[in-house]
Amino acid sequence: MIVLNGQTLNCKILHRIAHGEAVSLDQEAIQRMEANANTTPSTVLEAKRRWIIGSQTKESEHLNREFILSHCAGVGEPLPESIVRAAMAARINVLATGHTGSRPIAALKMLELLNRSIIPIVPAQGSVGAAGDLAPMAHIARVVCGYGPYPADYTPLVPTSKETLSLINGVSLSAGIAALAIVRAERLFEIATYAAALTMETVYAQSQCIDPRVLSLRGHPECVEVGQELGRILHGSQRVQSDRNPDAFSIRCGPSVMGAILNTIRHSRMCVDRELNGCSDNPLLIEGEWLEAGHFHGSQIGLAMDHLKIALTQLATLSERRTFRLTHEKLSKNLPSFLVKGNGLNSGFMLAQYTAAALASECKGLAHPASVDTIPTVQHHEDHVSMAPIAARHCLQTIDCLTDILSIELLLGAQALDLRKRDDQLPHPPIVQTLHQTIRKHIHFWDDDQVLHPSLSAMRRLITSGELLQHPETW
Secondary structure, eight states: OEEEEESSSSSSHHHHHHHHOEEEEOHHHHHHHHHHHTTOOOHHHHHHHHHHHHOOSSOHHHHHHHHHHOOOOOOOEEOHHHHHHHHHHHHHHHHHHSSOOOOOHHHHHHHHHHHHOOOOEEEOOOSSBBSSSSHHHHHHHHTTTTOOOTTTTTOOOOOOOHHHTTTSSSOHHHEEEEHHHHHHHHHHHHHHHHHHHHHHHHTBGGGGGOOOOHHGGGGHHHHHHHHHHHHHHTTTTTSSBSSSSOOOOHHHHHHHHHHHHHHHHHHHHHHHHHOOOSSSOSEEEETTTEOOOTTOHHHHHHHHHHHHHHHHHHHHHHHHHHHHHHOOTTTSSOOOOOGSSSSSSOOOOOHHHHHHHHHHHHHHHSOOOOOOOOOOOOTTBBBOOOOHHHHHHHHHHHHHHHHHHHHHHHHHHHHHHHHHHHHHOOOOHHHHHHHHHHHTTTTTSSSSOOOOHHHHHHHHHHHHHSTTOOOOOOO
16 A cells, blocks of 8 residues: 655656555654644634635635635546546645645545545646646545535545645646656657667668767767667667668667657656655645745646657657658668558558658647746736646647557558568567567558558557556556
């Protein structure tokens, strides 16, 4: 069972919770929350609450209910349960820091819903990621507090005034989406490295571009790391040799570009891991004093996710260009046009490259940074917002497109490898051979035209299931 303590959560752990692992609350975190929950809120807190809610004449419990319900303003399709689970766990971890003034029961009630897989329906859109992810988190709080439908055997939380704020006043949804995006991006980067190696093998690439001696002179360790991984996958190759002519940039510059992308993924992970253990709430209780700050602003996540989706778009365009080369006999070093031999009537994999081009273009549109936009809200009081949840959701959409783009390159690479073996009789490098065999367990060689969609879908499942590289983790 995963233990949340407000200090040690990271993207991989949150990914596991998002896909169903049970969670408990650390005992020391419970003690911290108990100690701080006994502190009487200051007039600053009460003034803030009155400013947000308005009327002071209603009973406190009724005010709490109205406050949460009035923030349930989300629209759009419901988020996947995995994302809502991630948001709930991220919020529990914030409460576990002990600085929100919330009682342990607030975290434990949300924890109960999580472990019982009672997952609120949360519309995807409606947060600007500034005073927290208010609308989506309010949809979660509505169920936690029993202000919406809940199971008969669940006893809802009766929140304090501060808990009505703390349940929704932070960017936990953005952080949850970002964590899932990071884990998927890391897996796709590994897939992209294998796809690049497979294409290099099929087009008789020059090996000098992965020589660690030349890569180390650039001063970027990630570039060296990518080159070494490509060299490991291609170890034993008789097709990728040093004496070949230099390749096009999508191959020759692969280690340099992918090294920059890997650096971006790691930087984004660092930002999100920090955010997951930060106290995203306001006001905060420190040494018995309530302090106002802007810890609910999602700029860290918004900038990290924008940076990441731009980097992943680079990965997508690299792959699409290699796919294009595989389908062009004059660029692939005499592979059959569109990778199917015939009498000129076959379209072969022509439309696969069409699809890759369309997806790459979609990635470019999604790459526009959401964080550069800000639209003032709440009568100009919240006059600068982060748009972090939009950046994070767009990053996930980019990842979906990239998954299919890499599926297409791998599909065409496997076809090209079979064609090469028929012509040159050279053995495949062992790791490339294993990759090829895994693909061929599910997708057969094309001798003639057929429906392409089933092969594309099967290739995508190999990636998302983890089977392709023997990583049996839920996507």
